[in-house]
Amino acid sequence: MNDPGPRTDEDIERLAGELHERVRALNQLTQGPPGLTAPGAAYTVLGNLAQTSFRLVQAAEQIDAFLTRELDAGRLGHDRGDDPVPAVTTVHNALGRCTEQAADLGDSFRKAASALAPIRALDAGEEPTLDRHAAASLKEQEVAQIRPANEDFPNPIGDVLPGPPNPADPLPPELRSPPHPRRGR
Template structure:
């Protein structure tokens, strides 16, 4: 378990992806020289994207609970429309994450048999 909040953890994920983009810029470099390096990175991204739908659903569940308890308001006095947009966006994002996971899984499978040749 962690003492970090969900917001802090999601920030950590964003920072990790930013660091990954920097670490994969340019080649060769230690840890980014061989097909197995790409295989490992893509495999880890498959794992990460596979968890996104659950995180998004649990975010929607938090909003729904707060809505049901009457603890939400909108700064624009458009709470119903704002919640509809939030719920729809979270649902679309979860589907997109599943699509992304599937594409990454396909790439990962393709990378499996590829090896470095001297």
């Protein structure tokens, strides 16, 4: 779509169809064989996925703006003869969620790419450099998290939990449930 000519709805629909086909092809290529072979390629893919996610935000916002303009101008109808406002409002709300989720997705891809940035493939014969001190510290933390429950709870459970409620004691207001409203029929 590099031609400077006018764009049509058909052009836009075709691009949207190509987008999901491109993602499907990307999924097949990253799975392999041979699939990804270098961390640098994964970094680039993550960066591009972040940008794509952020651009999906813009596409959703533009579709929402189009529908709002058309609704405000009175150029939208409903196939069943209903008022189009509730349906367009539902679309507006769903697109709002889409923009939030796409922005979150883009941010997650960006964070993944940032974390991957210093990672590289080892050269042939090169030994991995692991921080032995950090590995030992992680093991100590793991062991500390799996200590016996009786260290946290040295008292028998019966001593810690209150006994059964006395039916003669009134319930405090915060524990009383409000009456259920009757539904109209």
